[in-house]
Amino acid sequence: MRLKTALPAAMVITSFACSAQANLLETTNVKFSGYIKADAMFSSYSDGTLAAGSIGRDFYIPSLTPTGGAEESTQFDAHIKQSRFRFTSDTALANGEKITGVLEFDFHVTDGGDERISSSYIPRIRHAFIKYDNWLIGQTWSTFQDVRALPESVDFIGVTDGTIFARQMMVRYTSGNFEIAAENPESTISNYQAGGRIVSDDSSFPDITARYTFQGDWGHFAVAGLARQLTYINKQGGADIDTSETSVGLSLTAKFKLGADDIRIMANTGKGLGRYLGLNAANGAILNENNELETIDSSGFTVAYRHIWSETLRSNFMYSSFSADNDMSLNGSIDPIKSTSSARVNLMYSPTKELTFGGEYAYAKKELESGSDGTLGRIQLTAKYAF
Template identity: 70%
Template sequence: MRTHIAATVALAITGLTTFNTQANILDKTDVKFSGYVKADAMFSSYSDGTLAAGNIGRDFYLPSLTPVGGNEESTQFDAHIKQTRFRFTTNTNLDNNETVTAVIELDFHATPDGNERVSNSYEPRVRHAFIKYNNWLIGQTWSTFQDVRTLPETLDFIGTTDGTIFVRQAMVKYSSGGFEVSLENPETTISPFGGGARIVGDDNTLPDLAARYTFKGDWGHFAVAGLLRQLEYVDKQGSANIDTTETSAGISLTAKFMLGQDDLRLMATFGSGLGRYLALNAVNGAVLNANNELEAIDSSGISIAYRHLWNDTWRSNFTYSMFSADNDTALTGTATTKQTYSARANILFSPSKELTFGAEYAYAKRELETGADGDMSRLQFSAKYAF
């Protein structure tokens, strides 16, 4: 009996201690909840084919998904709320008088489940999940190779997709002033010899290294970023006995210039083996040659976006974006993407800073190494409430 009473008292004391500890943490923690609710409706037409139901290219623009070589079909209408976003941020004052910040952000894009038949239900997915302590960031967020501040204000999920670095992944990052450097989660995308379905070779032994330096002023900002990565593919299960690596590197120049109330946003990126970092993986980072060795694929992209304020409640954005790949067709085959480009213009109305209603027209074109091409025209409408 005494043993039972002692155990009960010990559990009660432990529970009280845990409760007091949690209460103490909450007393020192500031919690914020932000995000937005966004509804989109779009009419899409393609010159050379169609996108099947559930294809992610019907939710937002992906350069590599513009149909090529098919027959023109009727215009497709889609409506969804997948861009809707929730962000939780905590700032806690620690016992050592320092502060730790934690962020978790979710939306509903690119999830495998859900359909439009009855409930239009979609699973949430993690966008960001990281902690910041002093000059360090640990967790998943935007790649250091990407300059988020140059992304334009478009109804489309990204906008200048063809020429934009766009990657979120786990990392360890150190920042000091305008300098940032990080070790980030690697992944290699590969084209088979002669062409074929993409190989995702999750065999990397080294993280990707990214660094950026940003110059800031009243005029805006200018940044230079570099990427160094190892491409690797190992497959010793078959007769090929593949074990190959290749080094790749890239550089990205970005800027945002203030022009009174207007602004101009620019990005230019060049490199070998960029693969998934550029244009949402419009081409792969490398291709296997006849000896089952990796050879990096060179690619480049540019984007430009101009934002004009008509008055306090109306504004417009005009964008152009281009991607180009230097494929060795003797290795990749001719069915791979050679280049893509897109242009768009929108009109946005904000009766208050929390509410925005808009319309946007986009035109995009994709060309293969065969010379075959196809284009997309899209008219999009949206309503957004930010909180």
């Protein structure tokens, strides 16, 4: 009797689950997209080299250009780490609204991978968010960043020096052309006494970002702002540090259409921008002799021109720069980055919209406050299939 009673119950539960799943599939569309990208690079450094496994050998990171060393022979690297895959789901709700979910992965900046035998790489999450009505909740591009102003580059970012670049958890509200968000905080701090970088997550408040975009047939122009709290607390080992400082930033970005061509511009400046600008080429603040934070001012600028040669051939000409205003009386033996800059040009060939072959030459320079500097010259080739 127990067996006979349990069997119909199980069948009812299974039937209900299948019915619910069927109803969900009837109202949900799922899309799989992404691309496969293979890159090969020839890199020459004037003052040193990057060790095997350094992420600076995978894509351009301004702070990693070697300085003060001896010139070595050209390094060759090849990988597929920029390849990515993306799942997007759209569900029609009973109230007439729609909810969207996005989950995207690539293979950059992970600990896995061994080029000796298998060249296996661990996937990492790039984006994971939901959108409902005017709200976005999850991890995606910072509202302080204008992705549409980024030029087409063979390198992972390209105009890295002067670019605001951050993906993080947030809650964002959008109304027309206006966006405002509360985003995950993190502080990077120079240590006056010991040197090196302190990464602190002691902030009591989220980073507040906002952007307004003007757009038309001519392109778009955006104004973005950042306000955040830089905080460092350390009560360990007899230390008594509890200090905060306010950080603010301004970003002006644009893409102007010139017939089939276009020009893209970014200008970024602020006190304590730190990790937001140039892939953290400078820290947000420095811990002075009184164990108090003082913000580091920094600025960045980029300009890029895209020219269409034909239906299948195009080029991008790019320049980017970064500078930091370091108070050397607070730096002790630290020799921080004063400026970085890079210029690059590429040729992109797309026989179809899904397939692109490209080549790019880049020249970059980094200068420290001491006057020590170093340069990078890189030729990068790529093949990309987008689906």
